[in-house]
Amino acid sequence: MRQSFLFTATRREAPKDEESTNAKLLIRGGFLHKEMAGAYAFLPLGLRVLENIKRIIREEMNALGAQEILMTTLQRKELWETTNRWDDKEVDVWFKSTLHAGGEVGFGWSHEEPIADMLKSHVESFRDLPVYVHQFQPKLRNELRAKSGIMRGREFLMNDMYSFDSSEEHHTAFYNQAIKAYERVFERAGIGEDTFMTFASGGAFTKFSHEFQTIIDAGEDKIYLNHEKRIAINEEVLNEVVLQELGIRRDELVEVKTAEVGNIFNFGTAKCEQLGLLFTNEAGKRVPAWLGSYGIGVTRLMGVIVEKHHDEKGIIWPSSVAPFRMHLVALPGGETIAEKLYGDLQSKGTDVLYDDRVSASPGEKLMDADLLGIPLRVVVSERTLKEDGVEIKKRTEADSQIIKIHDLLAYEVI
């Protein structure tokens, strides 16, 4: 894509109404626009990153055998009353409104209830199980505070997956596979090393839930971690019983600040029992299905990636999620060759943003390249052409090098 075509402008100054690093950098780079606290629009570059993250998640969830669906934002009061989760005293993040046709309506903040209810039309016997479904669903949550950019949204995109199994054995097996899939997602998104499966409160249904927590300074959570053994415990379940069960001493753990990028939850058979999602088992008896619920905050993940990968000059995108793999920059004297290279790179299928702007100064172009954070910068200028070359520089490295023009087309952008 030609940068002159992009309508978004970069900014030198951080917006004054933002506290978080992710929002400051993403707005400065023109990835996001703030609509209101906790609600951000995705501009072309931001949408490209979001789609890359979605692609990674989609591949991993599909590989687990989960089928993609898309439920609704509008939610029925009657359904949520069944599980006592309509009441604002039980769930404090509902947005609710009134139908002109009469009655109250809610805006989806989670989807266990409608998904389990929907499956009543499709699951009759043990032969219809297991069913694994997932979706990329915009969630709306009436959060009291929203100062962490896209790390805590009133409106955000979630990938939520739900597993329905006919036995505890199958349920547990899938739950463990899902843990591995989640680990692959975070690994592929460039935060694997700093993301830890964390034991957290299981609520009424099970001993533990499992969170995926990423170490960042701006994190709103606190976990207790043994880095070497990769054992992590959320502060809410840090007690003697749990320490003993996990075979670790309190003094082997250090306190770290983290952001939760994923959460998986075992509902056992309780939720399906409440909602009446029963099936006829092999003995001919009607029994409830086993439910697992799995969520990745997709937009939050994007925020966490920025918090993790940036420097004072801007963002440093991991290649897997970068809006483009290569940033071709034409500086004075290099315009003609850059133009030709852009054509050649496009023919080759290279994912390239081409800074062809005539109005921007060399300094502005290089500052913008650092701010946008595309993994490989390729500069063409009078200076590089004297050596019959282009200057390549990785965003992660300080040093650049000159390579021959014809070598650029053979260069593997990783």
Place this chain on the structure above:
Amino acid sequence: MRQSFLFTATRREAPKDEESTNAKLLIRGGFLHKEMAGAYAFLPLGLRVLENIKRIIREEMNALGAQEILMTTLQRKELWETTNRWDDKEVDVWFKSTLHAGGEVGFGWSHEEPIADMLKSHVESFRDLPVYVHQFQPKLRNELRAKSGIMRGREFLMNDMYSFDSSEEHHTAFYNQAIKAYERVFERAGIGEDTFMTFASGGAFTKFSHEFQTIIDAGEDKIYLNHEKRIAINEEVLNEVVLQELGIRRDELVEVKTAEVGNIFNFGTAKCEQLGLLFTNEAGKRVPAWLGSYGIGVTRLMGVIVEKHHDEKGIIWPSSVAPFRMHLVALPGGETIAEKLYGDLQSKGTDVLYDDRVSASPGEKLMDADLLGIPLRVVVSERTLKEDGVEIKKRTEADSQIIKIHDLLAYEVI
């Protein structure tokens, strides 16, 4: 995809609470699940159709030079008050709620206001124009009645595009290009022949807006049409002045029932003036931009396709939007060869649904194939194998034919 893998079950009986053909067939086929009146979840087959429709629209809008973005559902009261469109007396489809942090919030039913407001951060001079943006945005509208399935949703997906130009000349040129792009979308989606650009009320800003109306019995609109001259007039502007202007007599027009699949609107400079989206023109003067607004109801379009293309047995998808191009059906005696063919077709990259179900009878499989409406049905059975062949049948045709097995792999699925 193996049909045994799909979790959705088909139904012989239409749901009792649906009046519209599109909802009845789409629910019977397991494409949709009704969450409440006017709000439907998209199940795997339905989501595939929706993504195919989105792909067509995305290609055409990108070809116009529109950049894809994604605005928010949550809307600021203050912004919409600027244009006097917050008031329920002015706009009667708002869903509104209250923020826990204080203040009212709306749920987006249209996006001219936030998009024009957002662009104030990116457009400064005539050099920054034109800007063309589009998005696939779930819209929420508090409709009093919602009985037309996905043809009139309280929650629905829209592709909305906005053009911002620096002069009337450029603005008009783009507006006319957009008309052509819309015509290509409806053509590619299989409803081109029955879809007419229709003169409709322009409101306060311009003489006419332009609707794209598709002739269907279940349509909620009424237009006056001259089929041969392809002139169509919405009843709201059917008067002597308009007839004269368009050079047609009343008795040359017939009344037909239609559904509106697209609508384009010329705001002139009025909306940008209201919202303060000004730019510095070549003479150094601050002037408002020219705004065009273009919308396709994506989910409605899917409903209209079903209304247009079905028979008493089920849906007849146009290939371009079908959930799969080929439906391979294994009947008794054909299972082994079908299994091998499925592997071969997949290696070849054919988009195929494979009915490998062992629990379904031959009759059920064939009834389901008609209901699901995939363009090409390929049956493998003892009978076809006696002729060393498979039976192929187009969903649009009554007759089938036997072709040799090795010819199937060379068969071009259109």
